[in-house]
Amino acid sequence: MKLLYLSQYYPPEVGAGSVRSSIMSRRLAEDGWEVDVVCERPNYPTGDVDPQYKNGWVHTEQEHANLWVHRIWSVANKRRNVLEQLLFFTSFMVTSFLYVLTHPKRYDMIYVSSPPIFAAISGYFLSRILGAKFIFEVRDIWPDSAVDEIDEQSPLIKYGKVLEKWLYHKADHVIPVTDAAEAIIKTRSNGTPTSVIPNGVDVEQFRLMDNPKEGIDEPYDETKFRVGYVGSLGLIHDLETFVAAAKLLEDEEGLEFVIVGDGGRNNRLQEILDFYHPNNVSWVGLKRYEQIPYYISSFDLAVNPVNPSRAFDSIVTVKFYEYLACEVPVVTTGKGLMKEIGEQSGAAITIPPKNPEALADTIRGLMNDRKRLRELASKGRSFVNSQYSRGRLAELLSGRLREIAE
Template identity: 35%
Template sequence: MRILYLSQYFPPENGATQVRSFEMARRLVQQGHEVTVIANVPNHPEGIIHPEFKNVWYKKDELEGIDVRYVKVAAFREKSFKKRIIFYLSYMFTAALAGLLMRRKKYDCIYATSPPLFVGGAAIFLKWVKKIPMYFEVRDPWPQAAVELGLVQSGMAIKMATLLEEACYRNAEKIVVVTETVRDMLLQRNVPPEKMIVIPNGATVESFYWTREGRDEVRKNLGMEDSFIVLHAGNMGVAQDLHTILNAAKLMEDEPRYQFLMVGTGPVEKELRDRARELKLKNLHFLGYKPRREMPPIFSACDAAAVTSKALDVFKSMKPVKMYDSWACQVPVLLGMEGESKDLVQAVNGGVCYTPENPEDMVRAIREMDALGFETRRDMGEKLRQYVIDNYSRASQARVLEQVLLGRLP
């Protein structure tokens, strides 16, 4: 089977979307299929195009057997509403054009992953031009998420985005969603139940694991051998509610045992660094961006991983990738989310939950996690890794997606 995979974000960029798309595409290739990915030139999350792609309009590359086509986009460091829309629209047009010009190879289907929602616009166009079925993946419900975050406020923009969203649902042969809550939301929008299938987020368990040597080395290098370390790893964006972590660190500043690590980058990183300086935080440390291959020792060095979001209804439908990555590394989570994530954490003893956007309650959760003791957390972590292997491995998810694309699932 030949698959045309539309994912605006893709490696060498780093992030949850990039990892999910790469792992799905890579494993479909391993299963004997040909996969072509159309992605934007790398620029996320800083909005700065990588130097080797600076003057590139179209570049063909190969990544672990995946045929990757990088296309030009209008990238901006400033993340205003207008510039975000230009950024998303530029990918929609250049991806559609790239797909149109790829005439020599015949494809059997199109697989488009959203958000950004405008990826679906390119997919619909190519579906009709190439006369092949389209499959649509909904990781987050857009435009609802953007509206609740305040990223989209114009009534006209919301209306137009909703029309595009509904067009994507109508044109899709099947719709892949990542949680049951998103499926229920689409059912309320009159999307037929037989059209949807749940393929959740997960972890690459082969490359995310706990290591005693890594733990000891990182803690020694940081001078935190006797500390209780809380980790945030991942995108630093408006949705993650990272100010709560800073405020919790401030509340614990007189207890040097408790240390906080911030790993990653994103649109609000500068704002967070500035705020940390204003608060004069000595117990919170920004380590910057780290490649995924360097993350297992960092996870292993930590006693708990913070998984956070703003207190908005839309996030009740989400189960973030970082939760599964943490569990794969045998690290329980401090969860500041409601909905499906909280239900899962409580069901599998995956960590300690606290009220979103409530630093005082986060402090309470940190103390509760610390009180469990190292050996209890290790036992929890071992069981959580096995749970991820049994239920949320990327390999098993790719096998399900293969069956969907082959039309073998009802």
């Protein structure tokens, strides 16, 4: 069986989409699929192209006996506004289409990972030209997830909703990552079959590290209570509440806050830090993916701050699973599915969103209740091992795709 995997994001880029695409494509290859991945030159989230990929239209690498990765040219920028974002996304839509069209092969399936949704336009038309089935993976429902940044009445959102429904109708199968997202898709897809393959975590890579300092660039004081956030700086993430809570806890001795990550809203984070001027927050920037388990393992407590929005009620952030796999308890401000999964795990405390006082009180309480902290930490890894292991989920995807192909 031959599969074309279209994903704008792919390692060494960081982020949920990149990680999922890498693990899923590799596991499919290990399961006997012949997989071609078409992705962009690595530049996300900073907008700076990795030096080894700067020259040339395409860079092809064989990562497995059955897995080839084709990194193609597309516009790279920091996505600081809607125009830059559209240029970033649509350029990959065009170049991915042209690349595959000029290097035609026979595929049984064309599998498109979204967002960005525009890659699915390329995938659909390629599927019709090449006579392959079109499988549409939906990690976030777009344009719903953009409504808080763009006026809901804007032409972009209106046309985006038309595009979304059209793609659902044209797909041979839709792969959402949560039951809640599947329920939304079913109301818009006019009967297109769906299968939920959740997000998860690579439990082999993400585990509690014995000596976190081995993988961390900056020196830190192990005697301090360390509260951290790791991830992209995106629309979903409410880092203002995180920073404001840190400001409220400035007088607490032996407490520090750490932000690990970068992204299209890094200017906004800098504005927040400049406004609050907390003396207990370190923003250490973007780190290599293989370093992330070390940073998480250095935390006594992780925070998963999610902005309140209906669009995010059907989402569980990947970093939440990564925290639990590293046996770090989590405070989350999510609603909907995020709250539900947190309660199921037994390793998370959910508080109201946009409430720095509640977050500060919860952090202070756990800092002074190490028994409760240990109880929470003890439950996380077994929870993700049993339900959200990337390896097991990749096997489920491979099996489901074989059923669809028959």
